[in-house]
Structures are given as C-alpha cells and as structure tokens.
Amino acid sequence: GNSVTQMEGPVTLSEEAFLTINCTYTATGYPSLFWYVQYPGEGLQLLLKATKADDKGSNKGFEATYRKETTSFHLEKGSVQVSDSAVYFCALMGTGGFKTIFGAGTRLFVKA
Amino acid sequence: GAGVSQSPRYKVAKRGQDVALRCDPISGHVSLFWYQQALGQGPEFLTYFQNEAQLDKSGLPSDRFFAERPEGSVSTLKIQRTQQEDSAVYLCASSIGQPSSYEQYFGPGTRLTVT
Numbered sequence: 001g002n003s004v005t006q007m008e009g010p011v012t013l014s015e016e017a018f019l020t021i022n023c024t025y026t027a028t029g030y031p032s033l034f035w036y037v038q039y040p041g042e043g044l045q046l047l048l049k050a051t052k053a054d055d056k057g058s059n060k061g062f063e064a065t066y067r068k069e070t071t072s073f074h075l076e077k078g079s080v081q082v083s084d085s086a087v088y089f090c091a092l093m094g095t096g097g098f099k100t101i102f103g104a105g106t107r108l109f110v111k112a
Numbered sequence: 113g114a115g116v117s118q119s120p121r122y123k124v125a126k127r128g129q130d131v132a133l134r135c136d137p138i139s140g141h142v143s144l145f146w147y148q149q150a151l152g153q154g155p156e157f158l159t160y161f162q163n164e165a166q167l168d169k170s171g172l173p174s175d176r177f178f179a180e181r182p183e184g185s186v187s188t189l190k191i192q193r194t195q196q197e198d199s200a201v202y203l204c205a206s207s208i209g210q211p212s213s214y215e216q217y218f219g220p221g222t223r224l225t226v227t
Contacts (some may be wrong), residue, residue: 044205098167099157100145100157102156
C-alpha cells in the first residue's frame with residue numbers, strides 16, 4: 001500500500017540556517033504530494049503541494065520538488081526564522097483516491 | 113469567515129462508554145474527512161464524505177467506529193464501547209471540491225482520553 005517516510009526529528013537549527021527535511025514515498029501511479037505544517041497551539045495547515053512529477057510547490061520561502069525517479073519530496077528553505085518552529089508533515093494522496101497518507105512528522109526548532 | 117470547528121475540544125470517557133464527536137465544516141465544502149492522530153504520530157485517515165455520501169470508510173479501525181453526515185454539512189464520529197487504544201486526537205478536515213485538487217482545511221481536533 002501507499003506509505004510516506006520522513007526524517008525523524010527533532011531538527012534544531014540556528015536562525016538563517018538552511019533547512020532540509022527529507023520525505024520519500026511509496027505509491028502506485030501518480031499521487032499528489034503535500035507538506036502540512038502545525039505551528040504550536042494551532043491546527044494543521046497546508047504549506048505547499050505538487051500534483052505531478054517535476055512540479056515544484058512553494059510557499060513562504062519553502063520549496064519542494066516532486067521527484068518521481070527518486071520517489072522523494074524533500075522540503076527546503078534557504079534561511080529559517082524562529083517563527084518557522086513547528087511540526088512538518090509530508091503527505092500523499094493516491095491517484096483517484098481520497099485517502100491522505102501522512103508521515104510521522106518532523107519537529108523543527110529554530111534558535112535565535 | 114469561520115474555519116472548521118470541532119466539539120468538544122476535550123473529552124474524557126471511561127472505558128466502555130460511548131462518545132460522539134462533532135465536526136462543523138466550512139460552509140459549502142463538499143468534502144469532509146476524519147483522521148485519528150496518536151501522540152507523536154501523523155494523522156491517520158478514518159473516513160471520507162462527499163456531501164452526505166460516505167465514499168471511503170476503509171480507515172475506521174473497528175465496527176465500534178461510525179461516522180455520519182446526514183445533510184451533507186455537520187458530521188458526527190461516534191465511538192461505541194470506548195477502549196484505551198482509542199485515546200487520540202480526532203481531526204476533521206473539509207475541502208471545497210475534489211480532495212486531490214483542493215486544500216483540506218483542518219479543525220483544531222478533539223482530544224479523547226479513555227480512562
């Protein structure tokens with residue numbers, strides 16, 4: 001079945017550091033891929049998405065590219081801020097389906 | 113406008129009790145999802161509604177779990193004879209259209225603790 005694996009946290013970075021959170025997936029067909037973020041005390045919200053191979057999703061300085069050849073959707077940001085401290089979830093939705101499969105989440109701490 | 117709301121926000125139930133969790137989606141949203149999130153884990157899909165039709169209930173862990181959305185708006189997730197392993201945060205999400213094309217908006221969740 002479909003699955004998502006993302007790097008374990010926590011990840012601790014200093015402000016302005018480069019961020020990468022790895023995500024790989026297993027799925028048949030051509031799933032849609034997502035990154036969701038959960039800020040402290042808030043609900044899950046969509047950060048970015050990509051619906052086909054080689055698409056790049058971007059939002060708030062974060063980017064992720066849908067790589068079918070490596071079945072990956074790594075999240076990157078060039079310069080993190082303290083306000084980026086949150087839990088990040090990689091997720092996929094299978095072709096023609098409704099079920100969204102989430103990874104276990106990666107907690108990011110950014111120090112001033 | 114208002115987002116997705118869920119009630120109650122916290123529920124403590126004794127093992128064996130029945131509970132009902134409510135979700136009010138964003139007005140006009142066709143799609144509605146329920147997820148279960150255990151501590152330190154990602155959300156796990158439970159069920160999906162398109163309007164009042166339950167199109168996928170493959171994630172419901174047992175026949176003690178039942179969800180309904182009779183008028184295509186508010187939804188209720190019912191858990192009968194609660195067990196300790198049911199302790200989790202239950203998340204509801206809604207989407208304006210087909211889920212693969214449109215963003216899911218999540219509610220704050222109901223934290224269920226079974227003692």
